[in-house]
Amino acid sequence: MFQKILWLKHNPALSKLKNHPNQLVMGTAALTLVLFAPLVWMTSQSYQSFKSIQEREFRLRQLSDQIIYYDEVLTMTTWLKVTTGDKNWEKRYWKVKPKLTKVLAEATTLAAATQIDDNQVKTNEADDKLAELETEVFRLIKQDKRQQAMAILSGREYEKWKEIYVTGSRRRNQKIQQQLEQKVTEFRYQLLASIAITGTSFLLLIPAWSLVLKLLQQYIQDLNQSQAALEATNQNLEGLVDQRSRELTQRNSQLENALDELQDTQAQLVQSAKMSSLGQLVAGIAHEINNPVNFIHGNLKHVGNYSQDLLQVMETYEPGDATAQAKLDELKEEYDFDFVREDLPKILQSMQTGTDRIREIVLSLRNFSRLDEAERKQADVHEGIESTLMILQHNLASNAQKLPITIQKQYSDIPAVICYPGLINQVLMNVISNAIDAIADNQPDCPPTITITTQSTDTHIQISIQDNGIGMDEEQQKSLFNPFFTTKPVGQGTGLGMSISYKIMTEQHQGKIWAKSELGQGTTFWLEIPRNLGMEEASGLS
Structure with missing residues (x-):
């Protein structure tokens, strides 16, 4: 078979697979899985068989040995109780008896599961009869009827049930031994089959994976050539990158200049916004100050005229001069002195109100104009x-x-x-x-x-x-x-x-x-x- 595989490897038809490496690798991997799947299954079966031997047959063998041991202990303690009359032997009997019962129950369960002993019921019945007879012996000993107790232990019934019990235990041990040998033989055959399949799998897989390895080497060689070509291309690209970097540096410089211009424009726009607020501020101030200023400006002419008239009146007045008094009365009537005397305080009050208004506006302007603090x-x-x-x-x-x-x-x-x-x-x-x-x-x-x-x-x-x-x-x-x-x-x-x-x-x-x-x-x-x-x-x- 190995020669046939080598022939297939060097077959020209097979060389076509080199043009399709993915199919070859996938086919080889699939072949590996197909060949190793039975091996995994057989290994699992071998493990299950060995585990079964450990969990059942070996445990049954161990329980059988314990049953024989506990039975011998019970028989010995019964005889010693009869011959010596010592109560400690009876205590030991009742201490060991539950252990034997427990071991017998487990052995019965495992034997039924493995179908080892068909006579387990008779063996258990013999154990129960022996327990009844031994209990009767202890009762007779307590009544000081030693001879009758000895007669039971030496009697044919006790010997019969003892023989049935011993024969059943011996037969169970023989069947356990036979089943152990059978399981070990099966396990040995499974191991041999696993070894054979493993060897066959290796014989089949070595040529296939050799071809895959050859393709991999060819791939690495092609990859190295591609790497060399890529390095050459990278060198050319580095030159292009250097050229592009110089161009980008120049562009960045242009962008920085443009950014500076934008920042200047932004500053101008912010200043424009401030000037807009300032224009609104100035317009408000001009409007507010204009009214009180108009009050003062309009009243200044009247105050000047009133002052000139009053000065002329004052210059004309001379105490004790009748002519001057007549002239003064004439001027008072001409300048409407009574009206001037009444209107002048009002004009002065209006001017005072205007100046107060201007002071309020100036104070508000001082409170508002803190933009540069x-x-x-x-x-x-x-x-x-x-x-x-x-x-x-x-x-x-x-x-x-x-x-x-x-x-x-x-x-x-x-x-x-x-x-x-x-x-x-x-x-x-x-x-x-x-x-x-x-x-x-x-x-x-x-x-x-x-x-x-x-x-x-x-x-x-x-x-x-x-x-x-x-x-x-x-x-x-x-x-x-x-x-x-x-x-x-x-x-x-x-x-x-x-x-x-x-x-x-x-x-x-x-x-x-x-x-x-x-x-x-x-x-x-x-x-x-x-x-x-x-x-x-x-x-x-x-």
Whole structure:
């Protein structure tokens, strides 16, 4: 057979399999499994046979030896009790008797399972009869009837049952020995068959796996050639990579320049947003200051005229001169002196009111214009809100196109907070300005209203600014804090106000800003500022 396999190995038809190495390897592996499957099965059967010998036959042999031993012990102790009368022998008898009963029960079960002894019932019956006779012997000994006890032990009945018991035990041992020899012989044949199959399998598999090994060597050789070709290709690729790296370096330099330009553009846009806020601020200030200045400017002419008239009256007056008195009366009547005396205090009061208004505006401007402060300081949030409202007063007032906007203030007793006051004012300016624009675009049936609420928790100060303007849809709310996003027409907004406000609240104050809105129902903004910003950062650094 081995020569036939070698012939098949060198057969030209078989060489075609080299063109299909996967099929050859799979076929060889399948052949290996087919050949070794019976071997595994036979090995399992051999193991089961050996295990059966251990669990049953060897155990039966051991139990049979124990039965013979315990039976001899019982017989001996019975005779010694009869001959000596010593009670200890009876105690030993009853101590050994349960052990014999237990061993007999196990032997009976195993014998029935293995079908070793068909006469086990007779043997057990003999054991029971012997136990009855021996019990009777002990009873007679207790009654001091030694001769009768000796007669039972020497009697034919005792000898008969003893012979049956001994013969049954001997026959059981012989059958156990025969079955052991049979099992060992079967086990030996199984081992020989396993060895034969193993040898045959090796004879069949050696040529097949030799061919697989040859194919593997050819594969390794081809792999080495491919590796050499790959290394050559890698060298060419390295040159291309170097060239590409130089190009990428040049591109990166161009991108860096473009990034610098974008950063400059961003800075210009941020500055544009600041200038937009500044323009709105200047417009508000100009409008607010213009009214009191007009009061003063309009009244200055009257004050000048009144002053000249009064000076002329004073120059004309000379005490004791009747002519001068007549002239004075004439001038009083000409200049309407009584009216001047009544109107001049009113004009002066109007000018005083105008100057007070200018002082309030300037104070609000000072409170608001802290945009470039680099250090945090303690600030009153309500003061910042009032300053912002003062600057936006002209936007809140009515005109030919809109009704006046009502500001509802629901202030709580909140403590001062450590923050960047100018930046917080910038956020308030952006949010309130957006609320004013939203109300102006809405033109609702209900009176336009902005409600500002403040409250304090253990850790934060919260400000809510609610308007009844046009509101926003879900898509607009998602993009609310994105740079360059605006709901205003082109040219009316930079789209940076809310983005800058978000960074001011989250990055520079570790706070929050968010909004909830429903289209046609208005918008509510929430600002949340930590009460102990400095302490939180210090604890974070430690």
